[in-house]
Amino acid sequence: MIPPMRPELSEAVGRLRDELSAVRLDLEVPGAAEARRARDDLVAQADDYLLPRLSQMDAPVLMVVGGSTGAGKSTLVNSLVGSVVSPAGVLRPTTRAPVLVCHPDDLRWFQDDRILPHVPRKTGASAAPGTLQLVTDTALPVGLALLDAPDIDSVLAENRALANQLLAAADGWLFVTTALRYADAVPWEFLRAARDRGTAMSVVLNRVPGDAEREVTSHMTEMMREQSLDADLLVVPEVALENELIPREALAPVRRWLDGLAADAQARAELIRRTLTGALASLPARAGTVERAVADQLAAAAELRAEVDLAYAAARREVEDALRSGSLLRGEVLARWHEVVGTGDVMRALQSRIGSARDRLKSIVTGKPGAGEELRVAVEHRLEAVVRAAGERAAERVARSWRERVAGRALLEATPGLERAADRLRLDTEEQVRAWQDFVMDLVRREGEAKRTSARLASLGVNGAGFTVMLGVFASTGGITGLEVVVAGGTSALGQKVLEAIFGDQAVRELAAEARRDLIDRADEILRADAARFNALVEGAATEAEGFARLHAAIDAVRRAS
């Protein structure tokens, strides 16, 4: 019975696993791809190996047999079992469905999803690629299972990935290389990675010709020493296979190693602990890589967001400036207003300020039939144009600055049309401008009913007063400028004094101020909604500060618990 590891360790690893899997690293900043891989590897190793091993220290040792294509992995496993349980072959890649062999009494440990929960199982022959084929054989001792993994250098990427995943799930490696290939680069990359993670390991130097045995063995021993690789070296001579299996004498060194583990529960427990301790100790540093990447992403996200804020703040200022400059009054709008309000009778009545004339005036004020509607449309068009142009410019500006950054460019490329203001902005603007006009009319009506407006304004009727307040928004906000435009654009019917009187009217000024606030709020809302398109992309791609803090805390907890 192997003593269980401390429960808080399991908890801390589980928490780290969850925080890592929640981390988004989709912004293309330097190192993002590596960090994503590191994150995925860590999550997989927690699921495939760390968590199951921590919770069940008594489960059989899983030795994963790994190595390059054609090194003789499958043949070795078959030879140890004494029958062909895993197809070997000249045609590559041969081992596509990894084969796990164990004693029948141990099968229960591997049937459920205790380890490798995402790799489907198949008991018996002919498993589909990517599934784990379970084979039982009494030739293997209880407490030790062998897993014939796909080639680490497979031409198929999914095979390579599966090989990696299986090796990360091992209690120990039986790493197979040959006399011809042992100096290749790929196996050594793996061996070094295993060394750094503290994985228990034995190396089989396979197919060593008799006359080269001393030279090859001492060279390999030397290489292992240079790489500080602390592992048994098991030498298997090159021999003719018998019924596809390595003959007994040639296999003796590997057999001894296996029997030694089989006979010694203590040795198995030590092997399990060694690999587990190594894997746990490697967690903070590996997760630290991810943590740094998250910090980089946070910084990149902040930069991208700052560009959005800047561009849309400028758009808001642009709308405000347009209102303030009086430019909205030019042309159509002012002409229509004169048509609605500007008849000689009205002016005279306004000047006389005689209350009794009011009733008579109202009918005059309604003025030219249809003029009100035309004015409404003119105001609508001018406002829409201003807000839309500001939105378009902001979107373009964001796109331009994002394009200068790798992360921004990738987001733009992944989202066609992002650089143009959304269609929604156009619809929103139409809707909001109309709603604003209704708001102003309501405002004027309410104030009129409550008798809070001046007689002068009231005499224009609801429509005339409403439009006058709208015009007041465009005219009075910038002080003198707007008024000058109105005056300059005034027809003969409207004398300067009258205009000054209307727009100088306290009630008009107050209502115009309120209408202006409302209009700016609406423009703000429209622009915010357009800016949100950009911000949502950033938000979807990068983990937020809270996620970063939680990851940091989870790494700390593992460090403390280990």
Ligand SMILES: Nc1nc2c(ncn2[C@@H]2O[C@H](COP(=O)(O)OP(=O)(O)O)[C@@H](O)[C@H]2O)c(=O)[nH]1
């Ligand atoms: N003569 C001889 N052939 C071997 C030996 N080991 C493997 N082979 C052959 O080498 C080829 C590849 O072996 P295999 O076990 O499929 O390698 P794997 O890709 O590592 O699983 C097969 O044709 C085997 O028959 C050996 O020790 N001696």
Ligand SMILES: [Mg+2]
């Ligand atoms: Mg094979």
